[in-house]
Structure formats: C-alpha cells, structure tokens
Amino acid sequence: DVKVTQSSRYLVKRxxxxxxxxxxxxxxxxxxxxxxxxxxxGLRLIYFSYDVKMKEKGDIPEGxxxxxxxxxxxxxxxxxxxxxQTSMYLCASRVGGRxxxxxxxxxxxxxxxx
Amino acid sequence: xxxxxxxxxxxxxxxxxLVLLRCNYSSSVPPYLFWYVQYPNQGLQLLLKYTSAATxxxxxxxxxxxxxxxxxxxxxxxxxxxxxxxxxYFCAVSRQYNNNDMRFGAGTRLTVKP
Numbered sequence: 001d002v003k004v005t006q007s008s009r010y011l012v013k014r015x016x017x018x019x020x021x022x023x024x025x026x027x028x029x030x031x032x033x034x035x036x037x038x039x040x041x042g043l044r045l046i047y048f049s050y051d052v053k054m055k056e057k058g059d060i061p062e063g064x065x066x067x068x069x070x071x072x073x074x075x076x077x078x079x080x081x082x083x084x085q086t087s088m089y090l091c092a093s094r095v096g097g098r099x100x101x102x103x104x105x106x107x108x109x110x111x112x113x114x
Numbered sequence: 115x116x117x118x119x120x121x122x123x124x125x126x127x128x129x130x131x132l133v134l135l136r137c138n139y140s141s142s143v144p145p146y147l148f149w150y151v152q153y154p155n156q157g158l159q160l161l162l163k164y165t166s167a168a169t170x171x172x173x174x175x176x177x178x179x180x181x182x183x184x185x186x187x188x189x190x191x192x193x194x195x196x197x198x199x200x201x202x203y204f205c206a207v208s209r210q211y212n213n214n215d216m217r218f219g220a221g222t223r224l225t226v227k228p
Contacts (some may be wrong), residue, residue: 002158009155015130031214035218040123040194040220040221042204042218042219042220042221043158043204044218047217048214050214070198090157092157092158094222099143099146099208099209099210099214099215099216100146100161100163100165100208100210102148102217103149103158104161105157105158105159106157107155107156107157108155108156108157
C-alpha cells in the first residue's frame, strides 16, 4: 500500500513565524502535491512538484514556497505565517506522467495561526 | 479551464436508503473524473474514477458513478446507505493529456441517520 505521511496532525503557530510542513511518501512517486482544504471551497492546489528540485505553482501559491530535495520528501514553507493561512493542509503523491493516475493523500495537518 | 460543481453541501439519508451525490463538470477537452471520500480526521481516498473506458464505473464500498457526456454529469450513487458511509465526498476533474490540473469540487457532507 502507498503510504503518505505528514509530520504533524495539529500545529499552532504565531503570526509572523516561519512554518515547515513535511510530507514523505514511500512509493517512489514522481509527482507530489500540496493542497489546502477550507470549508465550502474544497481542495485548492498550492504547489506541485513533478521531480526532484522541480516545482510548479498551483492556484494559490502566494505566501507559500516549497522544497523537494529528495524524491520521497516534499516540504511546504510558510515564510511568515498569517491568520488567513489557518487551514487544513493535505499532501498527495502520484505516479508521474499521466493525469489518470490516482493521487494518494496523507492524513492532513491542521494549522492554526494565532 | 475545467471545474466541477457539487450540488448540495450537505445530504442526509436514512440507513438503507439510496445515496445520490451530484457532480457536474466543465471541461473543454475529454475529462478524467474522480470521486474521493474523506472520513473524519483522515486524508482523501479514491472511491472510483472515470478514464473513458466505460461510462458506468464501479468503485469500492458499493459505490458507482455514471459518466453522462450529454448532461456533463458524474453523479455518485449507492443503493443502500450504511452508517459507515458518513463522510465528506469530493468530485474532481482533470483534463486528459495534462499532468497537473486536477480541480476539486467544494465537497458534499453525507449524514446517515439510523
């Protein structure tokens, strides 16, 4: 079974702090994704990585950056956390190359920014 | 760009009753369509997907969905609801030939009454 793990289930941070969310997958998938999930808005793509050190902006990249130094690990960085970044963050991975492939999701990190 | 609309943010059914969750899509090219389920405090997992091989798609846990091009719909059904079906359901669309543009609907929360 594919396993996608996220470093924290719950996180509380202060406004202005730098926040790191880590995601690790164990199936050698090329593609990895970061989404945020908000009530009534569904999932929105923040960033996508199609290979090590390669990334593309999603629909809402402002205020976020990402890092992919190793194939199995994809990090989301909030350079200076703000209250409007309070949300559920979901990481996913997928075999590369075709949009038909299934995305596998981690359990999510619920972030509260005070 | 492609998008999905899920009609009804909340659906409530009695145990044993038919489950019908509605999804309409918009896409300028042939789409792939997905239904994901999210149980409380978990990530999303794939229920089923339409890959253009067959219009009636069967998934896990007794769910199925029918692709209707003329109605641009991909509604999810289950003949008899079970208490364990209570969850949030997301419809998603991606365009064939494009690697990174899956778009999710806002979600429908299904409640099952005893």
